[in-house]
Amino acid sequence: MSRQNDLTGDSTSVENLRRTLRITSLDDDEEDESPVENNTNQITQLSEDDEEDEDDEMEVTLGLVEKPKHDWSLVPHLFPSKAGGFPAWLDPINLPSGSSTVCAICGDPLQFLLQVYAPLFEKKSTFHRTLFIFMCPSMKCLLQDQHEQWKRPSDSPSRSVKVFRCQLPRSNQFYSYEAPKRNGTDKPSEVKAILCSWCGTWKGCSVCGSCKRARYCSEKHQASHWRIGHNIECRKLAVDPQHTNSSSVACNTVWPQFEIVNEDEPEVDTMSENGDYATALASAGHVDEGFNSLLDSFEADADKKSWATFQERVSRVPEQVLRYCRSAGATPLWPMSSGRPSKTDVPKCNYCGGPRSFELQILPQLLYYFGVQNDVNSLDWSTIVIYTCEASCDESIAYKEEFAWVQLPSQSTTTLG
Ligand SMILES: [Zn+2]
Ligand SMILES: [Zn+2]
Ligand SMILES: [Zn+2]
Numbered sequence: 001m002s003r004q005n006d007l008t009g010d011s012t013s014v015e016n017l018r019r020t021l022r023i024t025s026l027d028d029d030e031e032d033e034s035p036v037e038n039n040t041n042q043i044t045q046l047s048e049d050d051e052e053d054e055d056d057e058m059e060v061t062l063g064l065v066e067k068p069k070h071d072w073s074l075v076p077h078l079f080p081s082k083a084g085g086f087p088a089w090l091d092p093i094n095l096p097s098g099s100s101t102v103c104a105i106c107g108d109p110l111q112f113l114l115q116v117y118a119p120l121f122e123k124k125s126t127f128h129r130t131l132f133i134f135m136c137p138s139m140k141c142l143l144q145d146q147h148e149q150w151k152r153p154s155d156s157p158s159r160s161v162k163v164f165r166c167q168l169p170r171s172n173q174f175y176s177y178e179a180p181k182r183n184g185t186d187k188p189s190e191v192k193a194i195l196c197s198w199c200g201t202w203k204g205c206s207v208c209g210s211c212k213r214a215r216y217c218s219e220k221h222q223a224s225h226w227r228i229g230h231n232i233e234c235r236k237l238a239v240d241p242q243h244t245n246s247s248s249v250a251c252n253t254v255w256p257q258f259e260i261v262n263e264d265e266p267e268v269d270t271m272s273e274n275g276d277y278a279t280a281l282a283s284a285g286h287v288d289e290g291f292n293s294l295l296d297s298f299e300a301d302a303d304k305k306s307w308a309t310f311q312e313r314v315s316r317v318p319e320q321v322l323r324y325c326r327s328a329g330a331t332p333l334w335p336m337s338s339g340r341p342s343k344t345d346v347p348k349c350n351y352c353g354g355p356r357s358f359e360l361q362i363l364p365q366l367l368y369y370f371g372v373q374n375d376v377n378s379l380d381w382s383t384i385v386i387y388t389c390e391a392s393c394d395e396s397i398a399y400k401e402e403f404a405w406v407q408l409p410s411q412s413t414t415t416l417g
């Protein structure tokens with residue numbers, strides 16, 4: 001993603017792109033692979049992680065949202081990073097289908113959250129590469145998802161948050177070999193899948209039996225469309241096949257659309273006030289009646305320390321909605337130290353069997369821009385962390401599912417017990 005500006009800027013030659021790439025793509029990943037299994041006790045594991053965070057701050061690219069500059073800014077052939085609205089599918093034909101597209105808890109088709117264009121120039125097949133994140137807008141489902149994310153893949157966890165990775169070589173059947181000019185004259189892909197007339201997000205696999213025009217991803221969306229007006233339009237279409245659909249997408253529940261723009265995270269002298277603050281917080285707890293209370297207070301302290309670090313980093317650019325860092329050994333910025341996955345909680349890649357590592361995280365600021373209400377039942381999270389196949393493998397289908405880990409605000413987790 002840090003390279004997106006290069007690709008989107010007018011000036012860029014491919015050579016320039018490649019040069020930037022070599023700087024940002026780090027391949028020395030082996031040292032991180034030490035056998036940290038669960039036999040290391042929790043306390044040492046946590047403090048090691050924390051030291052790592054403080055000692056060398058990795059370069060993080062931040063994502064901020066802006067209203068798109070032009071109405072063509074976010075079209076697929078300009079390879080956008082965007083939040084809300086509809087996905088700009090990279091492979092416009094071989095979209096995800098079946099159970100991948102629905103919330104495994106309530107069964108509703110998932111809503112598009114955001115996509116990040118994050119090409120990797122270390123191999124040909126990832127010249128274009130985009131991650132797509134979808135979720136069920138129901139907080140009830142997200143609370144249930146909290147339990148499911150701990151399950152092993154063999155137990156088929158029912159997730160309400162899903163991530164897809166799609167990649168294409170520079171030379172492909174959909175897009176020009178040359179970088180887009182970005183002046184409104186670039187040509188779209190000539191082929192694209194017919195999308196659902198209701199959600200405009202997923203493939204319209206089934207067609208309305210009477211008009212044979214409207215397409216749907218699911219029975220649920222067909223029913224919604226019928227209730228909200230297709231019952232009338234359908235009759236018009238049936239008598240007058242030339243009648244044009246009033247709008248291509250009927251639902252009005254998608255989140256508002258924004259362009260995601262990049263910015264490097266500014267550095268701050270972390271050894272100064274914040275370091276002291278965090279240490280002071282960490283030494284504040286002093287209960288020592290038995291191991292459990294010790295552990296409890298340790299966790300509370302670790303949470304406070306984690307929160308202080310989180311606040312400090314985020315306050316450098318408070319409007320950030322996304323943090324991106326694919327360097328070897330990069331770790332997410334956790335709001336809380338409890339409720340983080342261990343290495344074994346992040347499943348191996350479903351396709352190549354290789355390890356997954358952290359690539360980006362989404363912050364709750366996005367909900368503010370989406371205008372999501374701030375009440376008890378509203379959608380809320382502390383962070384959504386995305387882990388992707390380290391090799392960004394090419395096996396199997398066009399849209400490969402990756403792994404999301406959701407950390408909820410502490411109140412929701414305590415009510416769950
Ligand atoms: Zn759901
Ligand atoms: Zn649909
Ligand atoms: Zn119809």
Ligand SMILES: [Zn+2]
Binds near residue numbers: 349351353390392394
């Ligand atoms: Zn893989």
